[in-house]
Amino acid sequence: MKRKNLIQKFWNYLLLFITLIVVVFVLGIIIYLIVKGLPALSWEFITQKPEAGMRGGGIFPAILGTLYLIIGTIIFSLPVGIFAALYLNEYASKNRLTRIIRLSIVNVSGVPSVVFGLFGLGFFVILLKFGKSILAGSLTLALLILPVIITASEEALKTVPDSYRQASLALGATKWQTVIKVILPQALPGIVTGSVIGIGRAAGETAPIIFTVAAFSQPNLPNSVFSQVMALPYHLYVLATQVPNAPENIQWGTALVLLLLVLFFTIAGTVIRTRARLRKVNL
Amino acid sequence: MSNNIKIKVKNYGFYYGKIKVLSDITMDIEQNTITAIIGPSGCGKSTFIRTFNRMNDLIANSKVTGEVSVDGINIYKNNVDVVELRKKVGMVFQRPNPFPKTIYDNIAYGPRLHARYSKQKLEHIVEDSLKKAALWDEVKNKLHTNALELSGGQQQRLCIARVLAVNSEIILMDEPASSLDPISTQKIEDLIDELKENYTIIIVTHNMQQAARISQKTAFLLTEKIDEPARLIEYDDTNKIFTNPGDKRTENYITGRFG
Ligand SMILES: Nc1ncnc2c1ncn2[C@@H]1O[C@H](COP(=O)(O)OP(=O)(O)OP(=O)(O)O)[C@@H](O)[C@H]1O
């Protein structure tokens, strides 16, 4: 009995210790980034163009570019992802075809992001002649996070009780009416949460945008979906590797802005979920 | 009471995949009558009642044989519009299942599906349906609160009102009171009794007293041997079934000797 307790305690502490290591690393990175990057942050830094061969000025074009890419990614991936999940969860019968589709989705989410970048280059940039552009970059990022959105949406749809579907159909609703009026409103918070977190992650990706949209330096702000843009992750990469003597604080500042942006999306997603939960509890 | 036939069932059988669970059912269901379906657990009462609004369509690989006609039209013919059928044949489920919407929107859900009503007309339908379901007085001051805040019994009456709002002619009820307390059950039973003036009601119940109390006709389903489909053993006036059953098996069941 005593021995058992001891063993139990040992494992508890071991697991706690391992968890703490993870937390310490994550916190460490964030704190380090804040300490190093905060001094660089200023109104000018986030509203001005780079100057003196990127050794001064701000990073506004990169922030704007990343925001454009995020918007583009949302526009392309969210509807497609939701419809795909609706098809899989509400319409398709469970057969070999849907199994293959699900398997493909899982596999796609395991493909390295640089492969998406190359695919985007070959397909959107060259074959469809979009050139390096916001359009090509957004589409590539959209493909990258489609599996995340489909999976999140399917999970959300699964939480909608069957009794709602039955009630609606028994009242003479068509399947589509049932989806629009009952199922989607119920599942939407979950869908948005999962998607937003996924999109935040996509915003920090470098590999998919190097070949498809990112500009080393773009003096003019973009004026159409066919423009190239600077983007935060790529700008950071450029600062770190292509610009000799780039001031450290500009690099850390850029990294911090990128982190804050991704964090913003993650927190937004979590807030949406929590509020939806609270609402459900309060019913 | 009129004795018009509302639903005709002829040589009906039902399969889940290859397994036949119901066989050879032939019966006429009368208009403005409460017909109770009784039988031991698992004999296929729910399956049978879900035939009349084709809710079994949702189950992959299920199959219906024979004929089921509502108002003289075979509802399993290819050209039958299931949406129209379900408007005419409403259903109340075992567990109350209001939508997580307001009371008002729950009732208005059906009407909004089928037509564009003015606001006044819709309000009228909602009030009317809630009154018919004996729920109006309890909820008239909180029509715009969430339906899930109601008690279980109130929720079930709301579900009945939701069916009434689409002008159904037939209401299917699958053990509508089995999850409710005695007082709520009483209210539902009173309500069902009133509704038969204007509706044809088919109710599945486990509760023999309930069947005897509220129905005019009773059908007894029974699976005699394991791995055999259930059959209609006896179908007659409720009075006769419970006082003078024509079949030994019915007598055994209602006296509680099995099931
Ligand atoms: N979706 C399904 N797929 C396969 N078999 C099913 C399905 N639903 C029910 N069955 C089987 O069909 C038979 C009849 O089930 P049904 O639910 O109609 O019985 P019931 O009389 O309503 O029972 P209860 O009184 O317990 O509600 C049972 O043997 C059950 O296991």
Ligand SMILES: [Mg+2]
């Ligand atoms: Mg049942």
